[in-house]
Amino acid sequence: MLRLILRRLLESIPTLLILIAVTFFMMRMAPGGPFDTEKRLAPEIEANLRAAYHLDEPLYQQFGRYLWNLARGDFGPSFQYRDRTVTELIASGFPVSLQLGGLAMLIAVLAGVSLGSLAALRQNKPADYGTMAMAMTGISVPNFVVGPLLVLVFAVYLGWLPAGGLGEGSAAAGGWRNLVLPVFTLALTQVAYIARLTRGSMIEVLRSNFIRTARAQGLSTGTILLRHALKPALIPVISYVGPATAGLITGSVVIETIFDLPGLGRYFVTGALNRDYTLVLWIVVFYGALIILCNFLVDLIYGWLDPRSRE
Amino acid sequence: MSAVGAPVGAASAAIPPPAAPRSLWSDAWSTLRQNRAAMAAAVILGLLVLLVVLGPSLSAYRFDKPNWDEIALPPLTGGHLFGTDSLGRDLFTRTLQGGRLSLLVGIASTLVSLVVGIAWGATAGFLGGRVDRVMMRIVDILYALPFMFLVILLMVLFGRNILLIFVAIGAINWLDMARIVRGQTLGLKQREFIEAARVSGVRTGAIIRRHIVPNLLGVVVIYVTLTIPQVILVESFLSFLGLGVQEPMTSWGVMVSDGSMEMENAPWMLVFPAAFLAVTLFCFNYLGDGLRDALDPRDRSGR
Secondary structure: OOOHHHHHHHHHHHHHHHHHHHHHHHOOOOOOOOOOOOOOOOOOHHHHHHHHHHOOOHHHHHHHHHHHHHHHHOOOEEEOOOEEEEEEHHHHHHHHHHHHHHHHHHHHHHHHHHHHHHHHHHHOHHHHHHHHHHHHHHOOHHHHHHHHHHHHHHHHHHOOOOOOOOOOOOOOOHHHHHHHHHHHHHHHHHHHHHHHHHHHHHHHHHHOHHHHHHHHHHOOOOHHHHHHHHHHHHHHHHHHHHOOOOHHHHHHHHHHHHHHOOOOOHHHHHHHHOOOHHHHHHHHHHHHHHHHHHHHHHHHHHHHOOOHHOO | OOOOOOHHHHHOOOOOOOOOOOOOHHHHHHHHHHHHHHHHHHHHHHHHHHHHHHHHHHOOOOOOOOOOOOOOHHHHEEEOOOOOOOOOEEEEHHHHHHHHHHHHHHHHHHHHHHHHHHHHHHHHHHHHHHHHHHHHHHHHHHHHHHHHHHHHHHHHHHHHOOHHHHHHHHHHHHHHHHHHHHOOOOHOOOOOOHHHHHHHHOOOHOOOOOOHHHHHHHHHHHHHHHHHHHHHHHHHHHHOOOOOOOOOOOHHHHHHHHHHOOOOOOOOHHHHHHHHHHHHHHHHHHHHHHHHHHHHHHHHHHO
C-alpha cells in the first residue's frame, strides 16, 4: 500500500511539471501584463514594479525561480490582489468549490446508481424507457441552460430559493438554501451519465450465472441487487467518476458564474483576464493535483470492488 | 418500413437464398433502420443542417443588422418568427446563424481530433513494443491535465479566434480517439482474418486498407457522432463565459448567455437558442447511441 502511494506520487511529478511549464510559458507568451492599467504608469514605477516581481529577468530564470519557490512551498504573491498571497486566495475559494462539487457528485452517484439499477431491473418496460429518455435529456441540455431556467422558475417566479450568492451564515442556519439550485444544476448531467452507465453494466451483471444461481436459491430481488449485483455493476461507474470529477470541477466555473458564488473557477477566469500569473498557475496546479488524487482514489475503490484487479 | 425487406424477401418464402455477402455496413444499416429513435434523430439533424446552412441566406433579415425601432419584440410580432433581441435583430436569423457556427466548430474540431487521434493511436497500436508504451504514457500524462482550464486560459490570453477554438477543442478530444483506435488496432492485429490475409500473400498496405481501416471505421463513426455534441457543448460553454466568438458573429452559446441576462423580461431570447442547442445535442446523442448498437460488434454479441 505504502509502495503504491509512493509510486503514484513519483509518477505524478512529471505530469505536474509539464502542466506547470505549459501554463507558465503560455501565460508569459500572451500579450499584456499584470501591470496594464487604464492609466499608464510612469515608466520608472513600472520598471520598479517589474523588478520587485522579478519580471525583468529572462524567462528561463523566472521559471527556475518559480520552481525553486514552489519546492519550498511558496506560491508567491498575487498580482491582482496585492496584499494577499495566492495561497490565501485559494483557501477562501476552495471550500466553496469543494462543497458545490462534492455535494453534486454525492447526489449524482446516489441518484444515478438508483435510477440506473431501476431501469436495468425493468429492462424494455416503460420505467426503463422513461428513465433513459430522462437521462438523455439530462445529457443533452447543457447546465448553463438548466441553471438560468431554474433561477427563472424557482427564484424569480416562485421566489422559493435565492437566485445566487453565498447567503448569510453557516449552512445549518439557512445557507443551504443558496446551494440547492447550483448543486442540483451541477449534478443533473452527472446523474444522467451515471444512470446510463449503471443500467448498461447492471443488465450485463444480471445476466451472469452467479445471479441466476442466487435467483434459483430463492433470494429476493432486493437482496440480489444489493448483496451480489451492485458491486460488480459499479466497476464501470467508478472508472467514470474519476474523469467526471474533472468535469464537475470545470463545470463549476459556469455554475459559479451563473449563481454568483465566490469559488475557485471565478478566481481563475478573472485571474487570467488580469494576467495574474501566480494565481492562475496555482489554480491550474491545484486542479491538476486534484485530478491525480481523484484518479488514485478511483483505483483504490476499483481494487476493493474487483479484487482481481489488485496486482 | 414494410417496403424495406421486399427485394430480398419476396423471392424466397421457403428457402433462404444463397445469402449475398453481407458487409459490416449493410448489416449495420439494417440494424440502424430498425432503431426508430436514431432514424428520427438522423432526419431531424438533416433538416436542421439544411435549415442552418440555407436559412440565413434566404431570410429577409440580416443576422447582424440592429433595428432600433424593433427592440425585444416578442415572437410572431412585426414579421419576426422568433421575435427580436435586445438590439432589434431578428432572432430567427440569428439562431440559424449561431447554429452555423456551432455546427461548424463541432465538425471541424472533431475532424482535428480525428486526424491526430487516428494517426497517434494507429501508430502506437501497429508498432507496439517500446514505441507504443512511450506514446501511450504521453497520452496518460496528458489525460491528467485539467484541459478545460488550459482551453479557457488559451482563449483568455490569445483572444477569441475561431481558428483557435477549433484547435483548442480538437486538442482535448484526440486523446480519447487515440486510446480507442490503439485498442482496436491491437485487437485487430491478432485476429485470424488478418493472419489469413497475410498467409495468402496480401501486402501490408492492402491489409491495412482492406481489413484494418474498415474495422476501425465503425468505431470512428460512433466516436464522431458522440464527439460532435461534446464539442458543440464546449464551444457554447466558452461562449457562455464570454470567451467564444465575438459580436456581431454569434453562436448558440453566445445567444444563451445573452438570453439568460434578459430572461425575466424576454424569455424567448433564451428559449429559442437553448431549444435549438438542446435538440441538436439530443439528436447527435441518439444517433450515436443507435450507431453504437448497429456498428459495435462487441455489443451485438451480447444480445
